[in-house]
Amino acid sequence: MKIDYLQKIKSARVYDVASKTPLDLLSNISGRFNNQILLKREDMQPVFSFKLRGAYNKMAQLSTEALAHGVITASAGNHAQGVALAAKNAGCRAVIVMPVTTPSIKIDAVRSRGGEVVLAGESYTDAYNHALKLMEEQQLTFVHPFDDPDVIAGQGTVAVEILQDHPEPIEAIFCPVGGGGLIAGVAAYIKAVRPEIKVIGVEVNDANAMTLSLQQGARVTLDQVGLFADGKAVKLVGEETFRLCQQYVDDMILVDNDAICAAIKDVFEDTRAILEPTGALALAGLKAYVQQNGLQGKNLVAIASGANMSFDRLRFVVERSEIGEKREAVLAVTIPETPGSFKKFCRLIGNRNITEFNYRYADAHEAHIYVGVAVHEPAESNRLVEQLQQHGLPALDLSDNEVGKLHLRYMVGGHAPQAEHEQVFRFEFPERPGALMNFLDSMRHDWNISLFHYRNHGADFGRVLVGMQVPPGEEEEFTQFLQNLGYPYWRESDNPAYQLFLG
Known part of the structure; x- marks a missing residue:
């Protein structure tokens, strides 16, 4: 029996408990992408989800x-x-x-x-x-979460509200896709009343059941799914939702977790709201679609499907958002283990903001540095690598290296028995350009840095751990250097954690 979804959606009973949510203009990201980007705020429902x-x-x-x-x-x-x-x-x-x-x-x-x-x-x-x-x-x-005509009709009321709030032309509406209930309802309504509007589904690349199913013309069951966007961790899409998507959905686009993290940050910067990963999925897809197709001057809508964010995940989101937006380059740089080479490296970095720095003395010949650098565009990462290599400092871009991003940043270090006369200090650097160069310019060039660890945590000062090789007899001069520097510091050479893992 053919189902009249237009009528079912129009007569759906949702407002006994649900709210009509706003359609907000995202001013910052609209300006960055040269399109008017609107966010359907389903995160503002009583249960923080559509x-x-x-x-x-x-x-x-x-x-x-x-x-x-x-x-x-x-x-x-x-x-x-x-x-x-x-x-x-x-x-x-x-x-x-x-x-x-x-x-x-x-x-x-x-x-x-x-x-x-x-x-x-x-x-x-x-x-x-x-x-x-x-x-x-x-x-x-x-009560099926997506593969039921009444559930699909209820979700379709999202589209009714979008058109009520924005009767002007819309190029495309982007929907997060798991089992397909939301996009099926939205697409069925949009294509019945405004067929010129594209309906585009967005999936995570490790939970892409709908994309594969539409490509193959039959429902595909995934062996496993990624769980970061847990609201869309579905191995098999619905039978009815698949039928409707085959009929009405214009395109599908895939994004990764880093892109989702960047979209969470985008929404926060525009609205001060924190979406869950699934909630930011549509915006991540919208951004990717704009970049792939060169859209400009269009009205685009992304559905923010939910805000049930686990607080424990925020750390991961913060770590990965800059990489997902391609605003941070993560590099592995090799420098000669000679006095002044560390300062030379820092001068080549220039005025760029260093977001992370990990280094540990390894041998008497060369040192390997793990560094994060803020960039304005992906091409800047390539230029920086070329610049370092031209000055005799081999560099490798790890920005897309999962091992580097997930694990190595926490593992750079270890014991350094050759780092004689090492003294370790914990500093608080002012979080402003030039703080590191001031430190390097103030110390004697023959005091070798044997350990350096820093990560920008968004505070007004940076927490830095530094190891320096200070020969005996130069303690007084070294103490004077610390006092003249003007940065708060604590001696950590006797710290048991340092002794166990680094000393």
Whole structure:
């Protein structure tokens, strides 16, 4: 039987519990990308996600008898909160099966709304299969998170609001894609009333079930999925959502986790809101699409699908956002182990902001430096590498090297038995250009730096660990250097952590 989605979406019951969310102009990123970029703020829903719309619309269609038995669903978090809130509003039992990998913030939110949480499996698909067993055992009604016409219709109300708030021309609407419920509803409505508007889906490159399915013309089951954007960690898209996407979706685009982190930062800078990874997925795809197609002067909409961010993930987001935006180059540079070579390297870096610096004395001939440098565009990384090499300092760009970004930055170091007469100090450098060069210019050129570690953490001062080889008999001069420098410092040569791992 053919379903009239236009009518279903128009008559969907969502506003008993859901809110009409704003469509905000992102001024900063619009200026950077020379397009008017609008963000549909589904992160401002009562459960901080659009999922409430579909969950409630589905439950509003259930009979009194079905509600009396209770409902069950499987969800990575946001749909679960929608079902729990809708069930609480209807006065019925709600059992929520969630993957064991679900962030605790989402589990706690479901429980706080009266949902009975069952943890099972590592992905949505695993949780879904377990939920089906419980449904049969306990005679519960299943509320599917995406592959249900009533759920799809509820999500489609997002598109209704977009067109209400922006009746002017729109080039494209970008939707995050997991199982496909949101993009199916949005596309079905848009193509019925404004078919000239492109509907573009965005997936993470390690959870690309819809992209592969559309390419192959049949639903593809992934063996495994990445879990950073946990709300879209789906191995198999819905049967009905796939059918609608085949019919209505114009294009799909893939992004990586670094691009998502950069998009989270973009939204924060424009709105002061912090989206979850899935919530920033559409904007990451929009940015990639603009760059790939050279769009200018267009009206573009990205749907911010949720803001249930686990606080523990913020550290990762901050670390990777600059790399995802291509604003940080991570380099491995080899310099000769001779007095003055470190200063020569710093002068070649020039006025660029150093975001990270890791170095440990290895042998008497050469030293390997791990350094992060702020850049304005990817091409600047290449120019910097060429400049260093032209001056006899071999350099390797690690900006896209996962081992370098994830692990090596924390592992540069170790014992250096050849670093004789080493003294280790912890400093607080003022977080401004020239602070490092002032340090280097103030010290004697024959005091060799044997250890250096610094990472910009966004504070007004930089925390720096420095090892210097100071020959016996020069202690008084060295103490005078420390006092004249004017930077707060602490002697750490006797620190047991230094003795164990570095001394």
